[in-house]
Amino acid sequence: MRPAGAARGRAILAALAAAALILFAADLALGSVRVPLREVARALAGLPGDPTSASIVSVFRLPKALTALAAGAALAVSGLVLQTLFRNHLAGPDSLGLGAGASVGVALVVLAAGGPGSSLLAGLGTLGYGALALAASVGALLVLGLILALSRRFDDAVTLLIVGLLVGYLAGSLVSVLVYFGSPQKVQVYLGWTYGSFSSVTRRELPVLLGSVALGLSLTARSSKPLNALLLGERFAEGLGVRVRGARTRILVAAAILAGAATAFCGPIAFLGIAAPQAARRLFRSSDHALLIPGSALAGSIFALAADLASQAPGGGAVLPINPLLALIGSPIILGLFLRSSRSSPDRV
Amino acid sequence: MRRALPPWPALALAIAALAPHAAAAQARAATPGFSIERGPGYKILRVASPWPGAARAYSYVLYPRGSPRPAGIRADRFVEIPVRRVVTFSTTYLAQIASLGETDSVVGVDSAAAVSSPELRARIASGRIAEVARNWAPNVELLIALKPDLVLAYGMGNEWDSHPKLEEAGLPVVIDAEWNENEPLARAAWLEFVAAFYGKEELARGRLSGVEAEYGRLKELAARAERRPWVLVNGPFQGSWSVSGGRSYMARAIADAGGAYLWAEDGSTGGLVLSIEAVYARALRADIWLNPSFGAQRAADIAALDPRFASLPVLAAGGVWNNNLRLNGEGGNDYFESAVLNPHEVLADLVAIFHPELLPGRRFAYYRRIEP
Numbered sequence: 001m002r003p004a005g006a007a008r009g010r011a012i013l014a015a016l017a018a019a020a021l022i023l024f025a026a027d028l029a030l031g032s033v034r035v036p037l038r039e040v041a042r043a044l045a046g047l048p049g050d051p052t053s054a055s056i057v058s059v060f061r062l063p064k065a066l067t068a069l070a071a072g073a074a075l076a077v078s079g080l081v082l083q084t085l086f087r088n089h090l091a092g093p094d095s096l097g098l099g100a101g102a103s104v105g106v107a108l109v110v111l112a113a114g115g116p117g118s119s120l121l122a123g124l125g126t127l128g129y130g131a132l133a134l135a136a137s138v139g140a141l142l143v144l145g146l147i148l149a150l151s152r153r154f155d156d157a158v159t160l161l162i163v164g165l166l167v168g169y170l171a172g173s174l175v176s177v178l179v180y181f182g183s184p185q186k187v188q189v190y191l192g193w194t195y196g197s198f199s200s201v202t203r204r205e206l207p208v209l210l211g212s213v214a215l216g217l218s219l220t221a222r223s224s225k226p227l228n229a230l231l232l233g234e235r236f237a238e239g240l241g242v243r244v245r246g247a248r249t250r251i252l253v254a255a256a257i258l259a260g261a262a263t264a265f266c267g268p269i270a271f272l273g274i275a276a277p278q279a280a281r282r283l284f285r286s287s288d289h290a291l292l293i294p295g296s297a298l299a300g301s302i303f304a305l306a307a308d309l310a311s312q313a314p315g316g317g318a319v320l321p322i323n324p325l326l327a328l329i330g331s332p333i334i335l336g337l338f339l340r341s342s343r344s345s346p347d348r349v
Numbered sequence: 350m351r352r353a354l355p356p357w358p359a360l361a362l363a364i365a366a367l368a369p370h371a372a373a374a375q376a377r378a379a380t381p382g383f384s385i386e387r388g389p390g391y392k393i394l395r396v397a398s399p400w401p402g403a404a405r406a407y408s409y410v411l412y413p414r415g416s417p418r419p420a421g422i423r424a425d426r427f428v429e430i431p432v433r434r435v436v437t438f439s440t441t442y443l444a445q446i447a448s449l450g451e452t453d454s455v456v457g458v459d460s461a462a463a464v465s466s467p468e469l470r471a472r473i474a475s476g477r478i479a480e481v482a483r484n485w486a487p488n489v490e491l492l493i494a495l496k497p498d499l500v501l502a503y504g505m506g507n508e509w510d511s512h513p514k515l516e517e518a519g520l521p522v523v524i525d526a527e528w529n530e531n532e533p534l535a536r537a538a539w540l541e542f543v544a545a546f547y548g549k550e551e552l553a554r555g556r557l558s559g560v561e562a563e564y565g566r567l568k569e570l571a572a573r574a575e576r577r578p579w580v581l582v583n584g585p586f587q588g589s590w591s592v593s594g595g596r597s598y599m600a601r602a603i604a605d606a607g608g609a610y611l612w613a614e615d616g617s618t619g620g621l622v623l624s625i626e627a628v629y630a631r632a633l634r635a636d637i638w639l640n641p642s643f644g645a646q647r648a649a650d651i652a653a654l655d656p657r658f659a660s661l662p663v664l665a666a667g668g669v670w671n672n673n674l675r676l677n678g679e680g681g682n683d684y685f686e687s688a689v690l691n692p693h694e695v696l697a698d699l700v701a702i703f704h705p706e707l708l709p710g711r712r713f714a715y716y717r718r719i720e721p
Contacts, residue, residue, distance in 0.1 A: 193587060198588065200585075267587075317621075
């Protein structure tokens with residue numbers, strides 16, 4: 001990469017990081033309940049202050065903002081590596097059925113276990129949260145493995161997406177059948193989960209979510225070179241000395257952990273996985289994964305935090321569901337990026 | 350359980366977020382949203398507002414069995430009465446039918462697990478009453494085979510409604526909109542609507558006047574209380590919390606029982622979907638917390654809902670009460686079956702919760718205390 005390009009990439013990364021930081025701070029400072037900035041700062045610093053403000057900030061807002069940050073990054077990076085791996089811009093945890101696979105895992109855990117509560121994970125405990133994240137990740141991984149095995153038999157991009165769609169339907173139907181035989185209360189809990197939410201994650205669940213996302217991100221970060229090589233095709237990558245098999249397994253596991261953990265705790269969130277990596281590609285106008293991985297992660301966090309802020313738009317404490325807001329905010333931005341980049345330079349993967 | 354489920358999250362979100370109907374519903378006050386008009390040899394039942402924001406009313410002509418169908422009247426349906434084979438899509442209708450002494454007419458229910466009455470459960474077990482739906486999906490073929498002469502159903506005006514499919518199948522569906530009332534006594538008054546199909550309006554009115562008198566007595570009693578406790582309702586659900594609107598049925602019941610509802614200033618009749626931090630800020634003030642979740646019976650169940658609300662002062666003070674004293678072991682709750690019929694019993698429970706000194710030694714009908 002040319003030095004000028006590298007400098008530009010670093011500048012964009014810094015700008016994205018600053019934007020994510022500002023939105024993160026705004027998500028802590030703004031909410032349905034008015035909390036003075038001073039109280040927000042005191043609560044975060046652990047200084048004594050108004051106890052109501054302190055618990056609102058540390059018990060509700062901080063876990064919610066961290067969840068949005070982590071889940072946004074996880075889904076975006078999962079989408080990025082899937083797009084590279086399948087060499088298809090429409091690939092993503094949602095379009096390839098990973099979300100549906102994760103849902104099967106979640107449905108199995110929720111309908112088989114769980115207490116009488118309205119919380120999804122009622123009575124599961126920390127071990128249970130881990131089990132849920134694991135079940136969702138395994139579900140996503142199984143779907144991914146199946147699609148990968150099938151994709152070897154078909155070479156073109158459209159067939160891959162159709163296969164992803166079919167596998168997604170398969171997993172989705174499995175969930176429907178499982179749910180059909182559940183008790184009405186459990187069914188309602190499961191349906192509530194499908195709306196998607198960042199604010200149901202509590203401080204006890206947070207370590208499992210953050211840990212899974214950190215694991216997935218670090219596995220991916222170690223793979224930026226093989227990912228760059230894979231863009232040129234597997235044979236070419238082997239020619240460059242990349243051990244394709246090992247790298248691909250690692251990337252697949254990472255993508256499944258990222259999509260699985262985010263889905264387990266926040267529900268199926270459709271938009272981020274495809275959109276955030278697209279936004280990153282258009283911004284960086286590069287195919288270097290050393291830039292695209294952090295860039296996509298930041299773009300995903302930005303979209304997620306912005307949607308969480310916007311969910312309080314009705315005022316008076318009322319909240320809107322996250323899923324539609326993500327698309328509402330994200331789509332125009334990405335369309336704008338597409339229009340701009342198509343005018344400047346025709347852009348390849 | 351049927352009753353418990355209409356305020357699904359989906360419905361609650363749709364109603365609370367968009368809420369275009371709030372003002373319209375407010376005008377209905379204590380008179381129920383149906384009327385009975387009598388003509389020569391028939392009567393017309395009119396349902397003014399079948400669901401919130403409905404664009405049309407429904408009318409049903411009831412005429413005596415064996416006599417010719419009244420001519421020259423337009424109606425959504427003509428029903429020969431008294432009805433003999435009835436299918437219900439809500440457990441509340443079952444309690445009403447039983448109180449009219451017409452349990453023999455019930456041939457089908459939407460959910461067997463939701464039924465609480467031991468008599469009806471025995472009939473379901475013996476196969477005399479069929480279960481005609483599963484997870485809100487009606488079994489239309491079974492329904493047709495049952496040859497009902499009345500299918501009592503409700504509408505919500507959304508895609509979850511089963512009545513359009515049933516009507517399409519030629520089943521004699523009648524929309525009962527009792528759930529759409531915002532006052533306990535107006536809900537109870539729908540007993541007369543059901544009674545009309547058996548020609549037993551007289552019996553229904555007699556029962557209702559007793560209920561109204563007792564309700565009025567309790568309301569006056571509660572008005573004498575010196576202090577009105579702050580009341581929180583419902584529980585967290587996946588990161589948000591749907592509370593009853595300030596003009597809702599629940600808000601009215603709380604006010605009548607001498608409680609101060611935390612969202613009393615709100616002007617809506619449906620539910621408000623709020624962020625959990627917004628609820629938390631007010632919940633800290635609560636003296637009483639009603640109906641935290643369908644199943645909660647112990648303090649551990651509250652912690653399981655969302656551990657963040659287990660530290661509320663109201664829980665430690667023993668102020669949490671749930672309306673699930675009478676569960677049938679399969680998730681069915683008698684509150685959602687017979688409470689509509691007995692608003693005075695619900696009110697007495699609430700008065701005893703808010704002001705124990707006014708009704709000492711009350712044996713609760715629907716509410717249980719969740720011990721801290």
